Amino acid sequence: MASLFASLWSIPQAAIAAGNASGYFRLGEQRIEPRHAVAVQADSEAAPGEAETWIYLSVSPFDAAPVAAAFDPDDGVREQASDEPSGSYVKLCVTADGHECGIDFAHRGPTRNFSSGGHGELALVAQTPQRIAGTFKLPEAEDFFEETYQFDLTFDVGLTPPPGTALPAGGGEPGKAYQIYLTALAQGDFDVLRELAGESGAYRFPQDDPTSAKETLKSLRDEQPVVAEIARGRVNGDQAVLWVKGEDRDDIMRAGRVLMKRTDAGWRFEEAELDAVD
Structure with missing residues (x-):
């Protein structure tokens, strides 16, 4: 199929x-x-x-x-x-x-x-x-x-059908970028998150306002896997979709899709559509 x-x-x-x-x-x-x-x-x-x-x-x-x-x-x-x-x-x-x-x-x-x-x-x-x-x-x-x-x-x-071509096992370069993003979220690595966020990183994770940065971190962690298994992926130009599954910080299994976009600095996490699953 x-x-x-x-x-x-x-x-x-x-x-x-x-x-x-x-x-x-x-x-x-x-x-x-x-x-x-x-x-x-x-x-x-x-x-x-x-x-x-x-x-x-x-x-x-x-x-x-x-x-x-x-x-x-x-x-x-x-x-x-x-x-x-x-x-x-x-x-x-x-x-x-x-x-x-x-x-x-x-x-x-x-x-x-x-x-x-x-x-x-x-x-x-x-x-x-x-x-x-x-x-x-x-x-x-x-x-x-x-x-x-x-x-x-x-x-x-x-x-x-959705346009694009299948990515290799693990999601290829978009998959690697998503795993780096999840690791930075889990570890609270603001330096990496600022880099991954591009131009918005400075105000999303302000260095002079740690309370605001931590609030943003908390909201981004909600319903995101700590570590994800990438079942497959598809890339279409500068956009890639990954099908992922993994447990979040509350030990709830999440599964669904992740949208990644390619910028001049590499692949960046854009948004996710994840649901709780048994």
Whole structure:
């Protein structure tokens, strides 16, 4: 499966990005009728074959490439969605084994947001690494506080995988930089942290204000592994994603993704999306 996903990275994005949608989503008086769709892998799991598919059904078309490349695909969509009603969209989450894992509604002008899960009937007619198609319906309106919502959506869209190439075992240079960062956090090595933080290091870890520096250190340590096992990694230009796992300072196992960015001074930790796991 991993080699199949790797081969898909070489497919031109424009060849697989376009998709069609029809139907409607209604929340109270806000209703949209999407006509466009993009689908990307929300590649948050350590095993590539477990990736969820996030389908964005929109009134106006989105460019799938920046959505697939974003650390959080939602950010890639929000950056393209206008503040007008034409920027409204529905996001449908589908698991690797073909089950619904949530639906979100983002209405623009006025702004309304809605999230739900476990409601509606999903029927897929295609789910391959190249394409996903089907319907998602809520035949009878359901209550949402003092309003009702209902939807009947159809989609047929090519799947745009995350761009990039696989990193070697241990995460390569981005993985080494992340381990150095974790060691500096664990040891409270402010000199190394200032260097790793680049221009922001001087004010994040001020030498003349040890109390402020320690507060920053404490917040950065929260929910970060003390030592991490890097299951795999992917690099795309100056951005790398690592899939990591390790115990934090409270002996809680954390697992998820880490975003690293390359600067003139080398790879730097950018952000993490880690959850507590058994």
